[in-house]
Amino acid sequence: MTQALSSSANPAGVELHDHRWRGRLDTLLGQGQAAGADLVELFIERTDHLGVLAEQDTITNVSPSFGMGAGIRVFRGHRDGFVSTNDLSDDGLLAALDQALAMLGLQRSAKTLGHFDGLPELHDFAIDKRAWLSQVPSLAETTEALLRGTNQLRRHGQHLQSRRGSYGRDWQEVLGVGRRYGTTDNPDDLRQWDAEAAALDLCQSAGRMLYADYIEAGQFPVVLANRFGGVIFHEACGHLLETTQVERGTTPFAEQVDQPIAHPAVTAIDEGLTGGAFGSIAMDDEGMPSQRTVLIENGVLKRFLSDRAGELRTGHARTGSGRRQSHTFAAASRMRNTFIAAGPHTPEELIGSIDRGLYCKAMGGGSVGPTGQFNFAVEEGYRIEDGQLTSPVKGATLIGEAKEVMPRISMCANDLELAAGFCGSVSGSIFVTVGQPHIKVDSITVGGR
Amino acid sequence: MDNLALDAVALRGRLETLASRQGIRQWDLGAACSTDTSVQVDRGEAKQLKGAQRSSITLRVWNEAGLVGVTSTSDLSDVGLERALIGAHEASAFGNKEETPAFSPLATAPLAPLDQPLHEQRSILELLETLKEAERDLIGRHGAIATVPYNGLAQRSSERIYLNSAGACRQQQLTTASLYLYARAEETGRKPRSSGAVRVAYGAADLDIAGCINEAAERTIAHLNYAPIDTDHYTCVFSPEAFLDLIGAFSSLFNARAILDGISLSSRDSIGEQLAVPLLSIHDNGLHPGNIGASAFDGEGTPTARLCLLEGGVLRNFLHSEATARAFGVQPTGHAGLGAKVSVGPDWFEIGPTPGVSAGQQGLDRFSGAAHSAVGERGLVVIDSLSALHAGVKASQGSFSLPFDGWLIRNGQPQSIESATVAGDIRQVMQGIIGFEGQAKLTPNGLCPWVWIENLSVTGEA
Numbered sequence: 001m002t003q004a005l006s007s008s009a010n011p012a013g014v015e016l017h018d019h020r021w022r023g024r025l026d027t028l029l030g031q032g033q034a035a036g037a038d039l040v041e042l043f044i045e046r047t048d049h050l051g052v053l054a055e056q057d058t059i060t061n062v063s064p065s066f067g068m069g070a071g072i073r074v075f076r077g078h079r080d081g082f083v084s085t086n087d088l089s090d091d092g093l094l095a096a097l098d099q100a101l102a103m104l105g106l107q108r109s110a111k112t113l114g115h116f117d118g119l120p121e122l123h124d125f126a127i128d129k130r131a132w133l134s135q136v137p138s139l140a141e142t143t144e145a146l147l148r149g150t151n152q153l154r155r156h157g158q159h160l161q162s163r164r165g166s167y168g169r170d171w172q173e174v175l176g177v178g179r180r181y182g183t184t185d186n187p188d189d190l191r192q193w194d195a196e197a198a199a200l201d202l203c204q205s206a207g208r209m210l211y212a213d214y215i216e217a218g219q220f221p222v223v224l225a226n227r228f229g230g231v232i233f234h235e236a237c238g239h240l241l242e243t244t245q246v247e248r249g250t251t252p253f254a255e256q257v258d259q260p261i262a263h264p265a266v267t268a269i270d271e272g273l274t275g276g277a278f279g280s281i282a283m284d285d286e287g288m289p290s291q292r293t294v295l296i297e298n299g300v301l302k303r304f305l306s307d308r309a310g311e312l313r314t315g316h317a318r319t320g321s322g323r324r325q326s327h328t329f330a331a332a333s334r335m336r337n338t339f340i341a342a343g344p345h346t347p348e349e350l351i352g353s354i355d356r357g358l359y360c361k362a363m364g365g366g367s368v369g370p371t372g373q374f375n376f377a378v379e380e381g382y383r384i385e386d387g388q389l390t391s392p393v394k395g396a397t398l399i400g401e402a403k404e405v406m407p408r409i410s411m412c413a414n415d416l417e418l419a420a421g422f423c424g425s426v427s428g429s430i431f432v433t434v435g436q437p438h439i440k441v442d443s444i445t446v447g448g449r
Numbered sequence: 450m451d452n453l454a455l456d457a458v459a460l461r462g463r464l465e466t467l468a469s470r471q472g473i474r475q476w477d478l479g480a481a482c483s484t485d486t487s488v489q490v491d492r493g494e495a496k497q498l499k500g501a502q503r504s505s506i507t508l509r510v511w512n513e514a515g516l517v518g519v520t521s522t523s524d525l526s527d528v529g530l531e532r533a534l535i536g537a538h539e540a541s542a543f544g545n546k547e548e549t550p551a552f553s554p555l556a557t558a559p560l561a562p563l564d565q566p567l568h569e570q571r572s573i574l575e576l577l578e579t580l581k582e583a584e585r586d587l588i589g590r591h592g593a594i595a596t597v598p599y600n601g602l603a604q605r606s607s608e609r610i611y612l613n614s615a616g617a618c619r620q621q622q623l624t625t626a627s628l629y630l631y632a633r634a635e636e637t638g639r640k641p642r643s644s645g646a647v648r649v650a651y652g653a654a655d656l657d658i659a660g661c662i663n664e665a666a667e668r669t670i671a672h673l674n675y676a677p678i679d680t681d682h683y684t685c686v687f688s689p690e691a692f693l694d695l696i697g698a699f700s701s702l703f704n705a706r707a708i709l710d711g712i713s714l715s716s717r718d719s720i721g722e723q724l725a726v727p728l729l730s731i732h733d734n735g736l737h738p739g740n741i742g743a744s745a746f747d748g749e750g751t752p753t754a755r756l757c758l759l760e761g762g763v764l765r766n767f768l769h770s771e772a773t774a775r776a777f778g779v780q781p782t783g784h785a786g787l788g789a790k791v792s793v794g795p796d797w798f799e800i801g802p803t804p805g806v807s808a809g810q811q812g813l814d815r816f817s818g819a820a821h822s823a824v825g826e827r828g829l830v831v832i833d834s835l836s837a838l839h840a841g842v843k844a845s846q847g848s849f850s851l852p853f854d855g856w857l858i859r860n861g862q863p864q865s866i867e868s869a870t871v872a873g874d875i876r877q878v879m880q881g882i883i884g885f886e887g888q889a890k891l892t893p894n895g896l897c898p899w900v901w902i903e904n905l906s907v908t909g910e911a
Contacts, residue, residue, distance in 0.1 A: 067522055079494070086524075375870065445910045
């Protein structure tokens with residue numbers, strides 16, 4: 001066998017991934033298996049990104065980018081080797097395969113040609129991808145929408161020192177896996193964006209926080225608002241329900257399937273099926289159709305999120321949760337659309353049940369340490385006094401551990417909403433949705449001044 | 450060192466031909482390629498073995514009206530380069546008329562020599578055995594250390610280029626290696642504790658593996674016996690790493706780009722202001738020999754150089770790109786990225802006492818002798834490491850609220866703190882420094898001694 005792959009055409013120069021790749025893929029898979037691999041996984045990707053930034057009343061940055069690459073992962077037993085490359089030539093792909101095989105002590109043999117003929121006909125899950133790029137707003141349309149947004153910020157927020165709006169759109173084509181859908185699936189998202197409503201909401205929030213006092217530190221009951229409030233569940237608990245954490249021995253819940261880990265008021269779900277949600281995927285990045293996975297039901301742990309390696313190493317069955325940012329990462333068990341389910345109460349009932357506490361209307365970023373401690377900044381907060389929202393406060397940080405806080409989520413409201421976000425972890429930054437209704441935590445440490 | 454794909458002369462030739470075909474007369478380009486290998490282990494077994502070959506270019510084009518457009522791609526073929534040129538030219542129609550980048554006037558100035566030995570890359574299986582041994586050694590240091598859940602040994606061979614149509618041609622090759630070990634220790638009935646250490650070098654053979662294991666073990670074991678801390682205001686002693694992290698998180702104070710964008714606490718007129726106590730000086734020095742992996746030039750080709758930011762507590766200079774320097778009437782300082790809107794960022798901080806000024810011994814004396822008993826009641830808080838810097842810092846407002854690992858020193862006895870957050874304002878911190886302790890320590894992020902600061906709010910977890 002020569003170094004050339006069997007292909008009638010070199011797809012590196014063609015616009016889209018299609019059946020012309022089949023011969024090359026058959027050869028790569030066959031060569032890998034002939035060398036002794038249990039499984040060879042190929043992830044071939046082409047991307048097209050546009051980022052636009054408006055500041056004050058000017059477009060200050062337009063950043064198009066495009067790229068291509070491949071990730072080759074070879075499994076043998078419980079071990080795997082992963083190599084990524086931007087070189088999609090025959091030599092480049094074979095070199096990457098050789099490197100991945102060598103990581104497991106395997107070597108291609110000139111005598112054992114190997115040929116994999118098990119690939120089915122290409123099933124293109126994203127026929128409309130060809131049209132999508134022409135249907136999204138043009139650059140001119142995008143810049144106009146952003147400037148409309150920053151103009152509305154000026155109109156409604158005389159106190160604002162800095163006004164910014166940014167837009168990003170990503171197009172990703174993955175061979176053998178599928179395409180994403182979600183808000184990115186709707187080419188009219190930006191056209192339907194209500195710039196004035198968004199600006200008004202931001203200006204009112206910024207205006208209120210301008211006159212906020214620093215909150216005193218202490219232990220309080222807290223009500224977390226719906227939508228992006230779900231980021232705390234995502235970070236503090238969701239990540240601990242990924243098999244990646246089971247493998248590392250860093251989740252306190254590893255041995256607690258079918259055991260209570262949260263208050264009975266809590267049911268939590270991760271799924272990739274909701275139409276229009278940011279974390280929805282037709283298939284995961286290991287080729288498995290997406291699923292709805294109940295993580296916690298009435299406080300009882302039901303499932304972990306698992307990918308191929310997670311299933312191999314921990315025994316938890318795959319859940320269609322193998323995800324990665326791009327070809328440069330091996331897939332890992334990751335969340336999709338993750339939320340706490342709605343409960344029976346109204347948000348007012350939650351607030352009304354507290355004599356002295358904190359209402360967290362908007363959450364900022366946060367992190368979870370290697371021992372499970374989390375820390376989240378409160379972007380917009382208000383005191384709760386005698387069951388009523390009173391003065392705005394700033395500088396608040398919520399501190400705790402999932403294992404201790406989950407049993408203290410005692411009330412869930414009936415206003416579940418989802419919010420789009422990005423999650424950065426072991427396999428890169430991916431599109432996700434977080435969400436929850438208003439929830440009440442009976443007691444949590446609040447860092448302040 | 451492996452043979453890498455970039456050939457500056459050939460790339461220039463291809464670009465000139467393609468640009469000429471498109472009628473583009475002014476352009477510049479930043480290109481990088483690298484090969485990486487890395488390993489992670491888990492209790493004696495390989496957890497992840499990873500390799501990567503990466504290449505990327507960022508191309509800027511000036512159109513007939515002098516406006517700039519940019520495009521990035523990983524496709525270095527002629528097809529990719531031509532598509533990038535066309536994309537950048539199209540984007541230039543939306544270039545910012547208010548602030549158009551130009552070539553750096555220093556893009557052809559001589560570069561300072563850097564002593565950066567190039568190392569041969571080791572095989573990934575050698576890296577694996579080295580890391581397995583390090584993990585085994587670390588776990589063997591204490592019965593409570595059962596795992597090292599976060600670990601990695603990596604090596605990189607890389608090359609970067611800056612070219613422009615006016616003749617600038619910069620090229621730098623580099624090899625680096627890094628090791629991190631974060632151990633997790635747990636005793637029966639107690640919460641798990643974790644800490645670790647990092648080392649970097651020009652090659653895997655030069656890594657201080659024993660030092661990394663020792664430091665990770667010592668730090669982890671030191672946190673085993675923990676207790677909660679009362680929420681209060683304390684005098685805090687920041688480790689060099691923690692203080693460098695804090696200053697880095699507020700580097701927009703020194704960033705001309707952030708000032709022009711209105712998101713810095715400083716303004717154009719801040720030069721000459723007394724930002725900190727007179728004993729504090731800060732320099733940015735990417736050329737320091739301890740800065741492993743230093744860049745000889747920035748994204749616009751400007752040479753890296755040592756820059757005084759704060760001297761005697763007084764703000765002396767800002768970090769600049771070509772465009773911000775032009776707006777401020779100064780020279781670029783070598784801190785730029787590459788783009789239609791060029792980012793600016795620090796390289797590597799040198800923090801310490803102002804030459805000729807006492808290192809604050811007078812301030813520290815208050816905590817010794819008879820006066821020490823007053824401190825003994827409430828104690829001193831030693832902040833070993835800060836975390837969640839991306840979430841707990843509001844750089845444009847100056848405030849921070851950050852979880853930390855550390856100790857409470859009471860009556861001379863250290864006690865690891867169970868879980869706590871330190872909060873304050875960076876201006877309060879810089880004005881509240883009462884002294885430095887010990888010699889400046891060389892860390893991957895800079896050079897700094899231990900720093901004593903008065904009256905910071907610490908929240909303990911109840």
